[in-house]
Amino acid sequence: MNMILKVLTGSRAYGLETPESDFDFHGVYVTPTSQLLAIGPKPKESIWKEGDEDFQSWEIGRFLDLAVHCNPTVLETFVAPVEKKILLDEVEN
Template structure:
């Protein structure tokens, strides 16, 4: 199999890291078409490595595109995160980003991911509620940005500037966006009710953004054309 794209994700991409933070990566690989068409082939949808301060998850191209066309936030984020390794095909995959997502799935997938993180936050899952609190609000910000601007910025300082330029009101919070979410992530001087109230406001902003842009659809023909070319090129 061949890696075509590898990007830095997690706290180091968001600007929320410390010196001790792990390096988290996600990538996309292509299994040779001849192997896929061979008898006895067992699908290799994902691969995962962990150890020595580094976590890496990668997805086979077909599986990745299937998730991306359903606007999976963790998958779409791969395409807009800092690049560690890429081929010409990987660069073309990044350029496919506008064709992949659709308005309805962004509303449902980003909202659903946020609800899942909210549940973990309020249940104090794994004794790390504030980690889930940060994810709870951050994914809502990504969805709001995507539906309003057609783009996503994973670095919170860059995202705050982009949302400000688009005239998006993020509500009232102390300090800059990155610093506030860092305070949430560490639980420093933040109450749970404060996080929930802000997230409820952001959820409303996500729904309003969808109502302004309800008809953006996935360009399935363009995505399939990309996949077919990749299969032919990686026989």
């Protein structure tokens, strides 16, 4: 999975966190061409937790489809503080 965007969401993104608040991140990734062309189901979304960090990420095609249909969780990604962004040139190398 090649992550191209990672943003902070949830209470910490809006300055509403408490000492017990975890970190919530949304991301967008590019699936390698070999996986997209392979027979079988294609990855569309990934959700995982590491310690006090929750991650939800979408394959770029799924992300754009959800954005076009005004999915509020995805739309939040457009206004959230960017934690990491990768230029497409870096993904290709």
